[in-house]
Amino acid sequence: MKKQPDALYELEWRSYRAYLPLDAKSGMYWAATFLAILAAALIFLRESVSIESVFAFGAILVALLSGFTSLFQSLAIWENGFREWWLTFPVPRRDLIRAKVRAAIRMQYYTAGSIWIVCCLYGLIRAAGGEGAEPIAADRLLGDWIAYGCLFAAIVPLCTMIGYALLGMYYGWRRWFLIPQFFVSLLPIMSFSLVSSASEDIQRWLRAETVFLYAGIALALAALLYRAVMAFVARYGMAELAKHRPGGHAAGSRGGRGTAVRSRLRVGHGFAALYALERARFRHFSSLRVVRILYVCAAALAGAGAYFAVRERESGLGMIQILLIFLVVVPPSILSTLTQHDANKRRIDWWLGLPYSRLSLLLARMAATWASIVIWMGGLVAAAAVGAALRGGGNFVATFDFGRDGMLLLYMAALYVGLGITVSCLLFGQSYSFRHKLVTWIYFPIVTGIYFVPMMIGKWMLDEEAMRSGVGMTHWLWLAVATAIAAPLAAICLRLGARWVHLYPFNTQEAGRRNRASRRAA
Amino acid sequence: MSNIAKPTQEGSAAKAPAIRCRDVGMTLKKKSILANVTFEVEAGSLTGLLGPNGAGKSTLMRILTGLVPPESGTVELFGAPAGPERLGVLSFLPDRGQLPPYLTAGEWLQLAAGLYPDWSRAAERDLSGKLGVDPAQRIGAMSRGEEARLQLLTCLSRQAPLTVLDEPFTGVDLVSRERIASAVVGEMADGERTFLIATHDIREMEQLFDRIVLVGDGTIRGSHLVEDLRRSGRSVESCYREVFA
Numbered sequence: 035m036k037k038q039p040d041a042l043y044e045l046e047w048r049s050y051r052a053y054l055p056l057d058a059k060s061g062m063y064w065a066a067t068f069l070a071i072l073a074a075a076l077i078f079l080r081e082s083v084s085i086e087s088v089f090a091f092g093a094i095l096v097a098l099l100s101g102f103t104s105l106f107q108s109l110a111i112w113e114n115g116f117r118e119w120w121l122t123f124p125v126p127r128r129d130l131i132r133a134k135v136r137a138a139i140r141m142q143y144y145t146a147g148s149i150w151i152v153c154c155l156y157g158l159i160r161a162a163g164g165e166g167a168e169p170i171a172a173d174r175l176l177g178d179w180i181a182y183g184c185l186f187a188a189i190v191p192l193c194t195m196i197g198y199a200l201l202g203m204y205y206g207w208r209r210w211f212l213i214p215q216f217f218v219s220l221l222p223i224m225s226f227s228l229v230s231s232a233s234e235d236i237q238r239w240l241r242a243e244t245v246f247l248y249a250g251i252a253l254a255l256a257a258l259l260y261r262a263v264m265a266f267v268a269r270y271g272m273a274e275l276a277k278h279r280p281g282g283h284a285a286g287s288r289g290g291r292g293t294a295v296r297s298r299l300r301v302g303h304g305f306a307a308l309y310a311l312e313r314a315r316f317r318h319f320s321s322l323r324v325v326r327i328l329y330v331c332a333a334a335l336a337g338a339g340a341y342f343a344v345r346e347r348e349s350g351l352g353m354i355q356i357l358l359i360f361l362v363v364v365p366p367s368i369l370s371t372l373t374q375h376d377a378n379k380r381r382i383d384w385w386l387g388l389p390y391s392r393l394s395l396l397l398a399r400m401a402a403t404w405a406s407i408v409i410w411m412g413g414l415v416a417a418a419a420v421g422a423a424l425r426g427g428g429n430f431v432a433t434f435d436f437g438r439d440g441m442l443l444l445y446m447a448a449l450y451v452g453l454g455i456t457v458s459c460l461l462f463g464q465s466y467s468f469r470h471k472l473v474t475w476i477y478f479p480i481v482t483g484i485y486f487v488p489m490m491i492g493k494w495m496l497d498e499e500a501m502r503s504g505v506g507m508t509h510w511l512w513l514a515v516a517t518a519i520a521a522p523l524a525a526i527c528l529r530l531g532a533r534w535v536h537l538y539p540f541n542t543q544e545a546g547r548r549n550r551a552s553r554r555a556a
Numbered sequence: 557m558s559n560i561a562k563p564t565q566e567g568s569a570a571k572a573p574a575i576r577c578r579d580v581g582m583t584l585k586k587k588s589i590l591a592n593v594t595f596e597v598e599a600g601s602l603t604g605l606l607g608p609n610g611a612g613k614s615t616l617m618r619i620l621t622g623l624v625p626p627e628s629g630t631v632e633l634f635g636a637p638a639g640p641e642r643l644g645v646l647s648f649l650p651d652r653g654q655l656p657p658y659l660t661a662g663e664w665l666q667l668a669a670g671l672y673p674d675w676s677r678a679a680e681r682d683l684s685g686k687l688g689v690d691p692a693q694r695i696g697a698m699s700r701g702e703e704a705r706l707q708l709l710t711c712l713s714r715q716a717p718l719t720v721l722d723e724p725f726t727g728v729d730l731v732s733r734e735r736i737a738s739a740v741v742g743e744m745a746d747g748e749r750t751f752l753i754a755t756h757d758i759r760e761m762e763q764l765f766d767r768i769v770l771v772g773d774g775t776i777r778g779s780h781l782v783e784d785l786r787r788s789g790r791s792v793e794s795c796y797r798e799v800f801a
Contacts, residue, residue, distance in 0.1 A: 307670025311656070314667070318658030383650030386623050388671055389643040536624045540584055549585060 104197025177242035312402030340421030459524035462531030572635030657696030701732030
């Protein structure tokens with residue numbers, strides 16, 4: 035068997051190369067993205083957060099990008115049309131996966147390097163501005179640059195390997211490994227509030243000398259994990275990849291025969307049938323064993339979090355707020371990718387060919403997505419309520435003022451649900467960008483901005499003071515003004531989405547690849 | 557559901573051609589896909605839309621069915637402009653399209669009966685047997701041939717007067733091809749339905765076509781009655797070779 039690791043690596047690297055700033059246009063995208071992150075950091079993080087906390091945010095971002103990108107790669111490979119070609123290359127299975135991992139790590143180093151530069155610039159601007167209670171010494175800044183640079187470098191392979199471990203966990207008893215992987219993947223997100231704390235104890239853990247230690251530990255773990263994951267994936271994942279057939283998970287575990295969904299399928303006529311069709315997708319997804327395991331883990335996490343965190347009114351309301359934030363982020367994220375996914379999978383022609391107005395198609399999709407998320411969130415809220423009741427439920431009820439806090443809860447629900455629906459409608463209008471490329475420049479910030487929405491709400495619509503003393507007339511007035519602006523905008527975007535949704539079949543991943551290839555050839 | 561036409565033909569519309577396509581043009585990413593496409597398909601006929609890969613057949617099919625509006629020109633179905641609001645009068649099988657893989661065939665057909673106002677349970681039962689569709693099988697686990705047969709079953713279980721099939725034989729085995737072709741013949745028996753079929757499998761369908769429309773490089777390269785071709789001693793295949801070889 036002749037080894038060709040370099041050719042393999044080159045093949046894998048080619049799939050990432052297109053995303054690098056190698057020409058003026060993509061260079062502009064990269065610069066614009068990272069300048070936007072720098073500007074957002076300077077606006078939102080200037081007053082209350084230390085430079086070390088900002089570097090720690092950067093480390094979390096690197097961990098999330100490395101981890102989730104490799105997770106998505108590990109998921110996408112099962113349905114990739116090139117998979118069978120790839121598996122028939124006459125090289126050891128370990129070389130196949132090694133080339134893939136090395137290319138992914140290299141790509142993530144470019145991203146991590148850019149984030150590190152943004153953090154360094156942020157520190158430099160803060161130091162030059164001379165803000166804060168104490169001046170920022172040059173040696174402290176330099177120490178942070180080097181220490182966090184080392185940490186970023188160690189996090190990339192560590193998180194990439196955690197993500198690629200998923201390749202071996204698709205079938206059989208190995209699916210139980212999903213539980214620890216799920217918790218480990220959530221660790222960076224959960225660390226956000228911890229590293230933003232101004233507490234002296236926490237800040238001590240973020241200083242350069244301690245961070246060097248973290249970097250060393252992370253690097254050692256990455257080296258160990260690299261060997262372990264390679265062996266694990268080569269042993270189990272590659273064999274399962276060869277056996278897998280696209281849509282295999284959709285086929286279920288009963289040899290592709292099933293009646294489970296049918297018994298729950300209530301089909302009406304017209305819009306009700308359209309809604310049932312969309313809901314069937316989420317019903318099937320939540321019936322998968324892997325998803326059930328992860329959902330039980332998430333419910334356990336919500337219950338445990340409430341048990342330990344909810345003592346009285348403030349912490350209880352804080353927990354509810356965290357759960358409500360999901361309504362702003364999750365449904366719009368799903369809706370913005372669902373239609374594109376259907377187009378990539380060649381299912382969209384059937385959907386567009388249904389004898390219904392395009393607006394009905396979009397509304398049914400939105401209703402089914404929201405209903406599914408609300409049902410799933412309901413389960414998590416119930417788990418959190420049980421957790422809170424077991425420990426501090428009595429204190430929470432005793433300190434809860436039904437007039438003031440009831441109004442606050444109502445305001446929070448109106449704010450987050452209203453915002454979630456508005457963002458969902460705004461994102462439907464994205465199909466108009468297929469018609470006019472300039473529109474992409476409006477939608478790119480909206481899509482990336484979704485994840486900053488909770489921060490913006492905390493700053494402008496529901497600050498800490500409102501969470502402490504309740505909301506007044508001013509809050510409701512601002513909400514009414516925001517609704518008056520957002521509702522027509524949402525309606526326009528929904529109409530635009532319905533008008534141009536037929537352009538999705540011409541803008542699939544396959545069409546994009548063909549266009550890029552013909553541009554290169556030209 | 558609003559403004560979706562019911563599958564009935566009334567008054568003068570019944571006499572109009574099933575499809576009338578005039579000067580249709582389409583450009584995508586500055587590349588001309590279709591230019592000045594003009595042809596008609598008579599009601600009750602079976603027309604073949606033939607052409608090599610990349611000729612623009614699938615884009616033309618999407619325009620004819622009203623899924624995509626043309627950039628120039630007009631398309632009429634039974635005398636009224638094509639568009640999403642006319643999807644009730646036609647039944648479309650997309651090229652390499654896929655049904656939701658997470659449903660069983662039975663679940664999909666159950667949903668389809670609710671989704672399509674012109675669904676016929678009797679036709680569904682009849683065709684399920686003829687096409688050999690197992691209602692308990694999950695779509696994601698089906699072979700290409702099985703899924704192609706289920707998709708055709710979905711199209712033919714409707715009472716829409718126009719059926720448009722885009723490459724119904726792609727990746728389909730011999731037995732499935734025969735089943736699909738015989739199902740189409742069976743549906744043609746009443747002479748009320750109109751079929752437009754884009755295919756590469758000329759030999760399979762040659763005996764069924766009333767008319768062929770040849771598309772190449774985004775333009776119409778010819779339109780012939782098959783009977784006229786036969787009278788002149790030519791076959792569909794030889795005509796195709798003359799134009800595209």
